[in-house]
Amino acid sequence: MKFENLLAEIDGFGRYQFLIVLLLVIPRSTLPCHFLLNNFIAAVPAHRCDISGLDNGGIFENLTQDQRLKVSIPAEEDGTLSSCKMFAEPQLHLLHNSSSPADVSVVPCQNGWVYDTSTFTSTLATEWDLVCDRKGMNKATATIFFIGVMIGAAIFGSLSDKFGRKPMLLVSYLSAMAFGFASAFSKSYVMFAVMRFFTGLGITGISIISMVLSVEWVDIEHRTFIGVSVSMDWAFASMMLSGIAYAVNDWRWLVVTVTSPLFLAIITWWWVPESARWLIANGKVEKAHMYLEKCAKINNRKNFVTDIKPESLSTVVEVDSGSKSYSYLDLVRTPRMRKLALLTGTVWYGVALTYYGISLNITGFGLNIYLTQFIYGAIEIPAKILIYYSLDRVGRRYSQAGTLVLTGVCIAINIIIPKDLWLCRTIVAVLGKGFSEAAFTTVYLYTAELYPTVLRQNGLGYSSFMARLGVSIAPLIILLEDVWMHLPQVIFCAVAIFSGLVAWLLPETHNVRLPETIEDIEQTRKRSICMLTKSTDSPFKPCSET
Numbered sequence: 001m002k003f004e005n006l007l008a009e010i011d012g013f014g015r016y017q018f019l020i021v022l023l024l025v026i027p028r029s030t031l032p033c034h035f036l037l038n039n040f041i042a043a044v045p046a047h048r049c050d051i052s053g054l055d056n057g058g059i060f061e062n063l064t065q066d067q068r069l070k071v072s073i074p075a076e077e078d079g080t081l082s083s084c085k086m087f088a089e090p091q092l093h094l095l096h097n098s099s100s101p102a103d104v105s106v107v108p109c110q111n112g113w114v115y116d117t118s119t120f121t122s123t124l125a126t127e128w129d130l131v132c133d134r135k136g137m138n139k140a141t142a143t144i145f146f147i148g149v150m151i152g153a154a155i156f157g158s159l160s161d162k163f164g165r166k167p168m169l170l171v172s173y174l175s176a177m178a179f180g181f182a183s184a185f186s187k188s189y190v191m192f193a194v195m196r197f198f199t200g201l202g203i204t205g206i207s208i209i210s211m212v213l214s215v216e217w218v219d220i221e222h223r224t225f226i227g228v229s230v231s232m233d234w235a236f237a238s239m240m241l242s243g244i245a246y247a248v249n250d251w252r253w254l255v256v257t258v259t260s261p262l263f264l265a266i267i268t269w270w271w272v273p274e275s276a277r278w279l280i281a282n283g284k285v286e287k288a289h290m291y292l293e294k295c296a297k298i299n300n301r302k303n304f305v306t307d308i309k310p311e312s313l314s315t316v317v318e319v320d321s322g323s324k325s326y327s328y329l330d331l332v333r334t335p336r337m338r339k340l341a342l343l344t345g346t347v348w349y350g351v352a353l354t355y356y357g358i359s360l361n362i363t364g365f366g367l368n369i370y371l372t373q374f375i376y377g378a379i380e381i382p383a384k385i386l387i388y389y390s391l392d393r394v395g396r397r398y399s400q401a402g403t404l405v406l407t408g409v410c411i412a413i414n415i416i417i418p419k420d421l422w423l424c425r426t427i428v429a430v431l432g433k434g435f436s437e438a439a440f441t442t443v444y445l446y447t448a449e450l451y452p453t454v455l456r457q458n459g460l461g462y463s464s465f466m467a468r469l470g471v472s473i474a475p476l477i478i479l480l481e482d483v484w485m486h487l488p489q490v491i492f493c494a495v496a497i498f499s500g501l502v503a504w505l506l507p508e509t510h511n512v513r514l515p516e517t518i519e520d521i522e523q524t525r526k527r528s529i530c531m532l533t534k535s536t537d538s539p540f541k542p543c544s545e546t
Contacts (some may be wrong), residue, residue, distance in 0.1 A: 003277050004220055004513055009308070010292055012219025013226075014299030020217055021230055023272050024210045027173060027265035028230070029237040032377075033258035034180070034203055035149075036241060036359055038142040038475075039373060041251040044125045044135065046116040048073055049086040049109035059090060070094050074106055084109060084132035108132065121250045128189045137189065142360065142475040144193045148200025150468030154328070156205035157461010161326055164282075165213045165457070166274040172205025173265050180259030184252045204468070206265075208460045215448045216275040216456070217295075220511060227445030228388040235384060235437070238377030242370045281453050281516065285313040326454050331462055336522050337455075343506050344447055344459070345466040347400065350499020351443050353470030353477075354407050355436040357492040358429065361478055372426075376433050383434035387441050395510040396446045397503060403439035404500030407432050411493040415486050436496075449509035453516045470495075 004012070051072040054060075060068045071090045073081045088105035115126045125131050130138035160168040179202055183195035211230060218226045241258070248254045273295075279288035289310040296302065331341040359376060390399040410432030417425050443463075451459030480487045515521055 002513060003280070003516070006292070006308070006313075007217075007219045010296040010301045011299035012217070013222040014295075014301075016295040016298040017214075017218055017222075017226065019271075019298070020273065021214060021226065023268045024214065024230070025233050026261050026268060027206045028210055028233045029240075030176070030258060030261050030265075031203065031207055032234050032238045033241050033244070034145075034176075034199065035356075036238065036373070037255070037258060038145070039360060039369065040120075040123070040241075040245040041254060042124045042130075042138050042141055043120055043369065044131055044138065045118075045120050045123065047083050047113045047125075047131055048081055049084070050111040050114050051086060053111040054086075054090050059092070063095075067095060074104075086110065119249065123251050124189075124192070127251070130189070136479060139475045139479055141193060141196060143472045145196045145200040146356075146468050146472035146474075148197035148202075149204040150200075150465050150472060152201035152204035153208060153461050153464030153468055155201070155461075157208060157458050157464065158328060160205070160209055160212070160457035160461070161278075161455065164274055165209050165216075165278060166269075166272055168205055169209045169213070169272065170266070170269050172202055172209065173262055173269060175202030176206065177259060177262035177266070178202075180255060180262070184255035184259070200468075204464065208457070208464050211444050212448055212457055212460055213272070213275055215445065216277045216453070216514075217273070220513065223445065223449065224388060224391045224510075227448070228384050228391070228441060231441045231444065232381070232384055235377055235380035238380060239374055240377075242373035242377065245373070246370045277453055277514075280313050285310050288313055326458060328458055328462060330455055330518060331458060334518060334522050337518060340450060340506075340521065341459070341462060343502055344450060344463045346502045347404075347499050347506070348443060348447070348463040348467040349470040350404060350495045350502070351436070351439045351470075352467035353474055354404070354411070354492050354496040354499075355440050356471045356474040357477065357488065358407075358411075358433050358436055360475055361488075375426075375430055379430050379434040380437040383438045384441055387438040390438075391442060391445070391510070395508050396442060396449070397506055397508045400439065400442045400446055400506070401500045401503040403435045403442060404496050404503060407435040407439060408493045408496030408500065410435060411489050411496065415489045415493070446506070446509065449512070449514060450506065451515070452518055452520055453514065455518065 048069070049072075051068060054072050063071070069081060071087070071092050071094050073086050076082055085106050086109055088107050091104060109132065113129060113131060117126075120126070124141060125135075125138050128137075156168055156172060159171075176199055179195050179198040183192055183199055186192035186195055211227070214226050214230050215223055244257055245254060248257050273291045274287065276288040276291045276295075279285070279291070289308070292308070292313075330337065332338045387399060387403065390402075410428050414425055414428045414432070417428065419425070444460075447460055447463050448456060477488045477491055480491070
């Protein structure tokens with residue numbers, strides 16, 4: 001008897017499963033808000049040098065503001081005023097002559113900057129003057145956050161397989177909330193960077209644990225539906241973020257606003273069940289029976305108590321020993337596990353790098369950044385609906401590879417479209433964003449199905465670690481546009497297509513029983529297929545071997 005047979009007995013797609021998904025909606029809605037937060041808190045508004053220090057002896061007294069700027073700040077080639085340079089001395093001759101002598105001394109801003117506050121009341125850039133030669137520090141805040149996410153993925157992946165999904169989920173809630181609020185009230189750039197690092201470390205547990213917990217409670221036939229449904233809250237929260245950021249345009253209060261829902265998440269945590277599959281795999285059959293009994297009652301399968309006893313659950317999930325401890329080293333001890341880890345790590349790196357390479361670059365399309373963020377979020381809904389049918393009809397492998405390659409193609413097309421055709425560029429960019437989101441939706445479900453129960457959270461933690469490695473590099477890659485304008489897009493395009501080709505090497509998992517042990521991965525035969533239908537005489541009928 002397999003766990004999938006047991007799920008069929010208690011209804012693996014009933015009200016209990018929907019309750020689990022609903023309980024995880026609130027914490028998961030905070031994920032895109034924090035992951036994409038830098039688009040708004042690190043936005044760089046229009047700025048120029050503060051020229052008040054040049055007004056020696058009241059020489060600006062009879063000049064208009066435009067005249068003061070003209071004699072104090074050099075113009076760029078396109079006629080706009082420089083954002084980072086100023087004249088060492090006022091050039092009054094420019095009032096009568098538009099050209100400036102070649103030997104005029106131009107220096108960096110000496111007295112700080114004046115910022116346009118029409119869009120943002122304050123951002124990190126305006127708070128600590130992270131512009132011009134310090135703009136790298138502004139971009140680095142996103143990298144620092146995602147490095148925290150990367151390390152958190154490894155930590156929570158390991159601890160969740162060791163101590164359980166539910167307790168580590170609470171740790172994630174508490175740490176993300178505490179450090180999120182602390183970052184909002186940071187007194188210095190260094191303090192903010194440290195607090196954002198730990199916020200990322202804490203919040204990543206919500207991402208990987210909630211997905212695994214949802215998948216482990218659902219039967220084979222409905223894993224695709226649940227995997228896609230769980231990811232829908234990301235799309236809706238991404239759309240909501242644009243409205244929240246528009247209404248709260250002070251960066252400190254914006255951080256507080258997107259972190260606050262974790263209060264409710266902590267309350268709802270008490271009703272979140274532990275994974276029965278994990279409990280059985282770790283020898284805790286009494287507690288597993290309690291959760292399974294609760295699931296059966298809510299799903300109106302009341303005969304479960306008389307049919308299944310706690311002691312009989314020990315054979316449902318085949319494990320070597322209830323006391324055996326697994327770690328990340330088990331991902332590379334055996335040949336097939338090593339290959340699986342290498343391939344999934346590469347695919348996750350490519351998926352995340354391209355997704356955030358697009359998502360963190362919401363300027364340059366001729367649209368308001370709030371509108372761009374809303375469109376980027378809205379395109380994810382049809383993308384998820386289409387990928388649901390693709391996952392169900394053509395399978396995981398083809399869907400994963402296809403969406404990644406198409407993402408790369410969209411990026412390549414945008415490279416050759418002229419910048420003045422902003423509408424075409426926006427349409428192609430939105431399509432690329434949709435394909436990249438479809439790739440991300442697929443990889444979460446696909447990876448949860450590829451790894452065995454005893455290493456599932458470790459496997460997802462390692463894969464997420466590789467993803468966040470890619471994400472942490474994405475903001476720095478965007479800075480390469482100073483070297484060559486199209487260089488970031490070329491890199492994102494190449495990585496997307498390469499990782500798509502790597503995805504072709506992964507095994508298909510559509511309608512395949514979830515592996516329980518490392519031996520399930522290492523065996524040479526294909527894994528058992530256990531499609532349970534309403535016409536099946538007994539839910540405990542052995543799975544067929546293929």
